[in-house]
Amino acid sequence: MRLLLTGARVLTPDALSAPLQEVLIEDGRIAAILPPGTAVENAQRHDATDRLVIPGLVNGHTHGHGGLAKGSGDKWDLALLLAHAGWITGGRTLEDKKLSTTLTAVEMLKKGCTAAYDLPAEFPAPTVEGLDAMAEAYAAVGLRAVLAPMVGDLTFFQATPGLIEALPEPFRSRAAGMRGAAGADIVGAIAAAAKAWRHDAQGIRLGCAPTIPLHGTDEFLKACRALAAEHGMPMQTHVAEARYQAAGGEIRYRATLLEHMDSLGLVGPWFSVAHGVWLTQSDLELLAKRGAGISHNPGANMRLASGIAPARAAIRAGVTLGIGTDGSSSSDNQNMFEAMRLAAFASRLWEDAGDEEWLGTAETVRLATEGSSKLLGLDGGLIAPGKPADLVLLDLRHVNWSPLNDAANQLVWTEDGSAVVDVMVGGTWKLRDRAVLGVDEAKLSRDAEAAAERLRGANAEIRAWCQAVAPHVACHCRSLAKGWTRSKRLLKAE
Numbered sequence: 001m002r003l004l005l006t007g008a009r010v011l012t013p014d015a016l017s018a019p020l021q022e023v024l025i026e027d028g029r030i031a032a033i034l035p036p037g038t039a040v041e042n043a044q045r046h047d048a049t050d051r052l053v054i055p056g057l058v059n060g061h062t063h064g065h066g067g068l069a070k071g072s073g074d075k076w077d078l079a080l081l082l083a084h085a086g087w088i089t090g091g092r093t094l095e096d097k098k099l100s101t102t103l104t105a106v107e108m109l110k111k112g113c114t115a116a117y118d119l120p121a122e123f124p125a126p127t128v129e130g131l132d133a134m135a136e137a138y139a140a141v142g143l144r145a146v147l148a149p150m151v152g153d154l155t156f157f158q159a160t161p162g163l164i165e166a167l168p169e170p171f172r173s174r175a176a177g178m179r180g181a182a183g184a185d186i187v188g189a190i191a192a193a194a195k196a197w198r199h200d201a202q203g204i205r206l207g208c209a210p211t212i213p214l215h216g217t218d219e220f221l222k223a224c225r226a227l228a229a230e231h232g233m234p235m236q237t238h239v240a241e242a243r244y245q246a247a248g249g250e251i252r253y254r255a256t257l258l259e260h261m262d263s264l265g266l267v268g269p270w271f272s273v274a275h276g277v278w279l280t281q282s283d284l285e286l287l288a289k290r291g292a293g294i295s296h297n298p299g300a301n302m303r304l305a306s307g308i309a310p311a312r313a314a315i316r317a318g319v320t321l322g323i324g325t326d327g328s329s330s331s332d333n334q335n336m337f338e339a340m341r342l343a344a345f346a347s348r349l350w351e352d353a354g355d356e357e358w359l360g361t362a363e364t365v366r367l368a369t370e371g372s373s374k375l376l377g378l379d380g381g382l383i384a385p386g387k388p389a390d391l392v393l394l395d396l397r398h399v400n401w402s403p404l405n406d407a408a409n410q411l412v413w414t415e416d417g418s419a420v421v422d423v424m425v426g427g428t429w430k431l432r433d434r435a436v437l438g439v440d441e442a443k444l445s446r447d448a449e450a451a452a453e454r455l456r457g458a459n460a461e462i463r464a465w466c467q468a469v470a471p472h473v474a475c476h477c478r479s480l481a482k483g484w485t486r487s488k489r490l491l492k493a494e
């Protein structure tokens, strides 16, 4: 089928301008970019007058399971978020897992996102049915996705050096007695999911995400790599997100977290870091050398007081950089326009950084499109012949665009997702006139309300325990962090 978008302004591949152009779409891809009024035969026409057409934004890092947990916390840093994970993500039925992923995917689509790198959690271990249900959720909404179950064979309490010993009783005994699933069972479940996988044709791939290096034994991390290699899966890991983790890595490994992962063979072109706030200069060089990437998630980093990731230093080192929101339990929305805005803002906060260090608006748009696409292994993120027709149409009569002064500047500084009217993925409409075509949004909202109510009841006991242990966790992790700074060989914004 051939479709011609007419009358629109179309963002150029360098994102520097948006001239009036027509876009011809054929078999799910962009066939041609044409001057207005070009005669095109045998094509359905779609009047896109007063629309700005941009490539779909690509979320480099999120968690579908966060959809039901948005707004759960306030003054949490990462350690506190992890300490509360038992109740914010626990007790989920198969239906809850699908529902949460649907909520996340719907929010992304409505805010102009067409693909996501999703690290879903299931407790105590991923399941074939769970991953299948989450993939069905993405397929119904219509987004492309990498679904990489986030896994570890150590609990947060086991993973954090000195934490169990630092807890007073009765917390110490309970924390020490907690166990995750066995590594072999986790890897076996992902392998079974890979064998049963039926979603590649819809652009939904399975990946593998050993969640945090400290949360996996070396044997487990190596087994994850072997599994991913066997099935050609992409891998992503939260690396050096918070300072207490960088400190914990040095204590446990006598190396940086990334150096340790590299010594186990995990770092390569298939691999991306989520966050990387406390990566060192040599870590960045190592990532570049291995052809690996980073998803820069400034909203979550600010919300959890993690710090500012060295985005410019990563680009300068030659690392593939994308942008992400992180999950809704830590950001707490799925708004890639906001993520772009915060990435550009954050780059201006590096001490002594001159304007050559800052992320420009066109550059930021390309990070959130082409850059993130590369992390997902997609050949997209720009409007050019041969690229997938993953397109977002913004209303130029919306107040965000009245008047249109500069497309890139307004995409990053002004747009907040509210001017998104239509979205197509692979040449097929998924959002029309702001309505998600594949999902009953009213029912989704009712289901979410009912599930949240039930989960509050089911998780009340674990919630009370998490709240009681939290101050002790915070105290220990903050003291770990305090003792650690980037050493001389480590990164400093020049």
Ligand SMILES: [Zn+2]
Pocket: 061, 062, 063, 119, 238, 274, 326, 327
């Ligand atoms: Zn995350």
